[in-house]
Amino acid sequence: MAAVIPDPLDHHHHHTPSGLMRWLTTTNHKDIGTMYLIFSFVMFLSGGVMALTIRAELFQPGLQVVQPEFFNQLTTMHGLVMVFGAIMPAFVGFANWQIPLMIGASDMAFARMNNWSFWLLPPAAILLLGSFFVPGGATAAGWTLYAPLSVQMGMGMDFAIFAIHIMGLSSIMGAINIVVTILNMRAPGMTMMKMPLFCWTWLITAYLLIAVMPVLAGAVTMILTDRHFGTSFFNAAGGGDPVMYQHIFWFFGHPEVYIMILPAFGIVSQIIPAFARKPLFGYASMVYATASIAILSFVVWAHHMFTTGMPATGQLFFMYATMLIAVPTGVKVFNWVATMWRGSLSFEPPMLWATGFIFVFTMGGFTGLICAIAPIDIQVQDTYYVVAHFHYVLVAGSLFALFAGAYYWLPKWTGHMPSERLGKLHFWCSLVFFNVTFFPMHFLGLAGMPRRIPDYALQFADFNALASVGAFGFGLSQLIFLAAVVKCVRGGKPAPAKPWDGAEGLEWTVPSPAPYHTFEDAPLVK
Amino acid sequence: MSETLERYFVPEPSRFPIFGSIALLLFGAGAALWVNQVKAGPWIFFLGIAILIYMLFGWFGQVVRESQGGKYGTRVDASFRWSMGWFIFSEVMFFAAFFGALFYVRALAVPALSSGENEALLWQGYNGAWPNAGPRALDTAAVEPFTPMGAWGIPAINTLILLTSGATLTWAHYGLLKDKRGQLKLGLLLTILLGAIFLGFQAYEYVHAYGELNLRLDTGIYGSTFFMLTGFHGLHVTVGAIMLTVMLCRAVAGHFNAQHHFGFEAAAWYWHFVDVVWLILFVVVYWL
Numbered sequence: 001m002a003a004v005i006p007d008p009l010d011h012h013h014h015h016t017p018s019g020l021m022r023w024l025t026t027t028n029h030k031d032i033g034t035m036y037l038i039f040s041f042v043m044f045l046s047g048g049v050m051a052l053t054i055r056a057e058l059f060q061p062g063l064q065v066v067q068p069e070f071f072n073q074l075t076t077m078h079g080l081v082m083v084f085g086a087i088m089p090a091f092v093g094f095a096n097w098q099i100p101l102m103i104g105a106s107d108m109a110f111a112r113m114n115n116w117s118f119w120l121l122p123p124a125a126i127l128l129l130g131s132f133f134v135p136g137g138a139t140a141a142g143w144t145l146y147a148p149l150s151v152q153m154g155m156g157m158d159f160a161i162f163a164i165h166i167m168g169l170s171s172i173m174g175a176i177n178i179v180v181t182i183l184n185m186r187a188p189g190m191t192m193m194k195m196p197l198f199c200w201t202w203l204i205t206a207y208l209l210i211a212v213m214p215v216l217a218g219a220v221t222m223i224l225t226d227r228h229f230g231t232s233f234f235n236a237a238g239g240g241d242p243v244m245y246q247h248i249f250w251f252f253g254h255p256e257v258y259i260m261i262l263p264a265f266g267i268v269s270q271i272i273p274a275f276a277r278k279p280l281f282g283y284a285s286m287v288y289a290t291a292s293i294a295i296l297s298f299v300v301w302a303h304h305m306f307t308t309g310m311p312a313t314g315q316l317f318f319m320y321a322t323m324l325i326a327v328p329t330g331v332k333v334f335n336w337v338a339t340m341w342r343g344s345l346s347f348e349p350p351m352l353w354a355t356g357f358i359f360v361f362t363m364g365g366f367t368g369l370i371c372a373i374a375p376i377d378i379q380v381q382d383t384y385y386v387v388a389h390f391h392y393v394l395v396a397g398s399l400f401a402l403f404a405g406a407y408y409w410l411p412k413w414t415g416h417m418p419s420e421r422l423g424k425l426h427f428w429c430s431l432v433f434f435n436v437t438f439f440p441m442h443f444l445g446l447a448g449m450p451r452r453i454p455d456y457a458l459q460f461a462d463f464n465a466l467a468s469v470g471a472f473g474f475g476l477s478q479l480i481f482l483a484a485v486v487k488c489v490r491g492g493k494p495a496p497a498k499p500w501d502g503a504e505g506l507e508w509t510v511p512s513p514a515p516y517h518t519f520e521d522a523p524l525v526k
Numbered sequence: 527m528s529e530t531l532e533r534y535f536v537p538e539p540s541r542f543p544i545f546g547s548i549a550l551l552l553f554g555a556g557a558a559l560w561v562n563q564v565k566a567g568p569w570i571f572f573l574g575i576a577i578l579i580y581m582l583f584g585w586f587g588q589v590v591r592e593s594q595g596g597k598y599g600t601r602v603d604a605s606f607r608w609s610m611g612w613f614i615f616s617e618v619m620f621f622a623a624f625f626g627a628l629f630y631v632r633a634l635a636v637p638a639l640s641s642g643e644n645e646a647l648l649w650q651g652y653n654g655a656w657p658n659a660g661p662r663a664l665d666t667a668a669v670e671p672f673t674p675m676g677a678w679g680i681p682a683i684n685t686l687i688l689l690t691s692g693a694t695l696t697w698a699h700y701g702l703l704k705d706k707r708g709q710l711k712l713g714l715l716l717t718i719l720l721g722a723i724f725l726g727f728q729a730y731e732y733v734h735a736y737g738e739l740n741l742r743l744d745t746g747i748y749g750s751t752f753f754m755l756t757g758f759h760g761l762h763v764t765v766g767a768i769m770l771t772v773m774l775c776r777a778v779a780g781h782f783n784a785q786h787h788f789g790f791e792a793a794a795w796y797w798h799f800v801d802v803v804w805l806i807l808f809v810v811v812y813w814l
Contacts, residue, residue, distance in 0.1 A: 016539060017539055021539075022539070024541070024544045025539035025540055025541050025543075025544065026539055027536060027537050027538065027539055027540060105534070106533070106534050106536055107534070107536045109534075109605040109608075109609070110605065110609065111536050111537055112537050112540045112542065112543060112585070113543075115540065115543040115544075116542075116543035116546050116547065119543050119544055119546075119547040120546075120547050120550060122547070123547050123548070123550055123551035123554065124554075126551060127551070127554050127555060127558070130555075155558065155559075155562045158557075158558035158561055158562060159554075159555070159558045161558070162553075162554030162555070162557055162558050163554065165554065166550050166551075166554055169550070172613075172616050175612075176609050176612045176613060176616075177609075179608065179609075179612055180605045180608045180609050180612075183608055184601060184604050184605050184608060185534065185601075185605075210612050210615060210616045210619070211615070211616075211619050212619070213616070214616045214617065214619040214620035214622075214623065215619055215620070215622065215623045217620060217623075218620055218621075218622075218623025218624055218627075219623060221754075222623075222624075222627065222754075224561070225743075225750070225754065227561070228561040229743055229744070230742075230743055230744025231743060231744065231749070231750035231753075231754065232659075232660055232744070232746050232747045232749075232750050233627055233631075233747070233750055233751075235660070236635075236639060236660070236661070237660055237661055237662040238659065238660035238662060238744075238746040238747050238750070239631060239635065239636050239639065239658050239659060239660030239661070239746045239747030239748070240631060240635060240660070240746075240747045240750065241630070241631065241634070241635035241638075243635075244627060244630045244631065244634075244635060247626075247630065248623055248626060248627065251626075520533060521533065
């Protein structure tokens with residue numbers, strides 16, 4: 001694998017505009033990846049401010065900071081913004097930057113459409129966040145937008161519906177782009193089973209996106225027509241059924257949670273071998289495990305609905321199908337640990353985050369198994385136990401993996417080594433405050449505290465105060481990340497082409513920072 | 527894969543995507559305001575549509591020029607094939623949501639409302655036989671009864687029309703492959719005309735439904751599923767017909783040859799997809 005020297009003449013691309021127009025019109029996967037990452041961080045901070053407002057209200061029993069109506073808007077929008085604005089675009093940002101570099105492609109398969117996929121997100125964010133300011137405020141139906149509540153909401157709901165349509169369009173185009181890039185743009189010799197695992201996880205994630213985003217579009221379209229055009233999809237008086245909304249939504253929603261975690265598995269599977277200085281243990285089984293998780297994700301949706309009402313046979317089916325997912329997930333965790341086993345481990349920030357991911361994500365996985373057991377789930381449904389569970393997999397899972405990936409690839413993106421001191425500080429603060437925030441929520445949930453409630457009974461006060469302190473600590477810790485990234489972009493120790501000595505892959509054969517155009521002539525992979 | 531790959535075409539920076547984004551922002555905001563009776567809503571909405579049309583013309587025009595300019599090699603051609611296939615799959619899943627809703631209400635929701643405790647305590651005398659507008663239709667003073675749409679009049683003719691259009695399109699494709707340009711153009715023209723006749727019949731059927739049958743979008747779950755499924759299908763037929771019209775114009779302008787015509791094929795794939803959706807629609811919406 002020879003290093004690719006940037007073409008000094010660069011005669012193909014002499015029209016590149018400068019300033020704002022460069023970013024508005026760019027067809028370069030690195031520019032677009034950068035925009036995705038910045039956008040997702042801005043949305044992460046917006047959603048974070050909403051979360052902190054929620055925690056400020058819940059610091060004490062009683063109402064002191066916000067009104068209950070606004071509280072419900074905050075929980076709804078926090079969920080929508082974090083899922084569709086922060087986590088998903090961040091992974092697409094990684095995909096944009098890394099997939100062409102990892103498979104030896106000159107760019108994404110559809111570079112112009114790639115630009116549109118990104119630039120659809122700011123309009124969607126404007127519609128979504130702007131809905132706070134319309135009469136009646138933003139939708140307060142919960143991020144799941146269950147009917148009949150969502151059918152009864154004010155104008156903000158319509159803004160959310162159209163924002164979801166636009167984000168869905170962006171996701172489908174992005175997913176098609178990623179599938180085609182991976183299937184069609186690999187360098188000679190880069191067979192499917194030689195691909196870095198990050199590309200594999202994203203290929204499978206992209207299939208999930210293509211399959212379920214249109215279903216969400218259909219679901220919110222039915223809400224829209226129920227709201228304004230007199231249809232009766234979710235209205236029992238007209239022969240419809242509000243429970244049907246839940247089925248359609250979770251047919252999208254469960255694959256969606258894997259959309260948010262599979263690329264995280266991919267990032268961790270890149271980092272652990274690099275810092276264990278050993279090849280990934282069980283590469284093929286990782287690929288099959290990822291595919292199994294994706295396939296199973298289509299037949300488990302009703303485990304979100306055990307208390308909604310379902311025949312016992314249905315409950316049994318969805319309970320066992322859900323538990324089955326623990327098998328491929330277990331394969332993955334086993335393989336990561338086996339990769340580390342007797343490796344020459346070193347714990348630079350990316351590895352710290354990846355190792356932390358394995359610990360805390362696995363705890364979230366275990367509580368997921370507990371929630372999968374129908375008789376237990378009937379007790380903990382809609383309690384803080386569920387809130388604890390999905391924050392363990394989404395924050396300690398997806399978000400920790402995103403930070404791991406950011407510290408891992410920042411040298412390639414910026415040409416500078418990120419500060420190890422700041423990276424480690426960021427990690428330890430985040431890990432401690434994350435657990436201070438979310439671990440007590442398990443106890444709150446088991447004791448019966450319902451979620452999405454601005455006030456609570458006195459006996460929950462201590463753990464709530466603790467969780468709120470943790471949340472503010474966690475929120476402030478993210479400013480360390482901002483500082484680390486800004487510092488890394490502006491300067492620092494120059495990064496060599498391959499800054500991590502155990503790292504493997506084509507992206508480390510190009511200089512750091514990666515030149516604007518890479519692999520215009522495909523490298524040969526042996 | 528061969529050892530030496532041709533360079534993949536990466537387009538220049540383009541202003542079309544950002545126009546598309548502005549268009550959809552106006553489209554979404556305008557629609558959200560319009561459904562809430564805000565006066566500016568339709569203006570913003572149609573401004574968005576206008577920008578979208580400008581963007582689509584410009585963007586697809588550029589793609590056609592790049593294709594005619596020989597910039598797309600075999601690798602780009604393969605990308606287009608993959609992407610069109612997966613795009614159609616995403617459309618299949620969109621329709622799956624609405625077909626799923628239809629199956630759910632017919633198999634589960636309506637039978638549940640009309641049996642057991644629900645029937646005894648809530649909706650006495652409610653008969654869950656399909657077609658059904660829901661229990662509120664029991665109150666015949668408030669809800670006028672409707673007549674369901676039959677299958678063997680216009681819908682059956684429409685089925686024949688769409689099946690024939692699939693055949694004429696394939697005939698046009700053979701014309702292209704054998705370099706018989708007249709057959710290509712005539713086949714495309716016939717396909718578009720059949721599509722237009724289909725849409726005309728659909729429009730007539732809707733007028734008939736609203737007028738004589740008293741079957742409307744708000745006629746309970748039957749009206750909801752009927753109009754949403756046939757309506758989205760009609761929208762897709764319209765899009766397919768526009769795609770075929772563009773292909774006809776390109777054929778008249780001398781584009782395409784026997785080896786290089788994926789634009790035509792993509793439109794044909796889309797048309798066949800719309801055909802298949804109609805067949806399922808005809809069976810489960812009109813007939814059974």
